[in-house]
Amino acid sequence: xxxxxxxxxxxxxxxxxxPATAAKKLGVYLEATPAEFREGTVSRSELNALQAEPPQWxxxxxxxxxxxxxxxxxxLGVSIAGxxxxxxxxxxxxxxxxxxxxxxxxxLQKERATQAEVRKESARIxxxxxxxxxxxxxxxxxx
Numbered sequence: 001x002x003x004x005x006x007x008x009x010x011x012x013x014x015x016x017x018x019p020a021t022a023a024k025k026l027g028v029y030l031e032a033t034p035a036e037f038r039e040g041t042v043s044r045s046e047l048n049a050l051q052a053e054p055p056q057w058x059x060x061x062x063x064x065x066x067x068x069x070x071x072x073x074x075x076l077g078v079s080i081a082g083x084x085x086x087x088x089x090x091x092x093x094x095x096x097x098x099x100x101x102x103x104x105x106x107x108l109q110k111e112r113a114t115q116a117e118v119r120k121e122s123a124r125i126x127x128x129x130x131x132x133x134x135x136x137x138x139x140x141x142x143x
Contacts, residue, residue, distance in 0.1 A: 066091035082111035
């Protein structure tokens with residue numbers, strides 16, 4: 001039995017992921033990555049190496065874009081749905097994001113206000129749940 005388990009261990013392969021998954025984990029827009037990145041698979045160790053010591057292309061993409069929608073939304077302080085409501089469906093560069101912040105169109109003002117309300121409500125619910133948990137803990141174990 002032990003021989004079988006030892007044999008199985010030696011045949012294990014490194015976990016790999018599709019380029020789209022790796023790009024998402026790296027916070028970059030897949031279409032802007034180099035062809036060799038888009039056309040292969042990425043192992044867990046390769047992903048860790050990219051995160052630990054990003055190559056120049058990754059550093060440049062993170063700095064100037066184009067950025068994927070989750071990054072664009074975060075930099076604008078809105079939700080991904082808010083981006084869509086504002087008509088932003090494509091990846092944006094850092095310069096385009098900054099231009100939107102400077103212009104501050106009405107949709108962006110509205111979505112930022114909505115996002116602020118969502119954060120405020122989430123904080124209120126978290127606080128309420130913490131108070132409830134503290135009261136429950138103070139009562140002690142129930143028989």
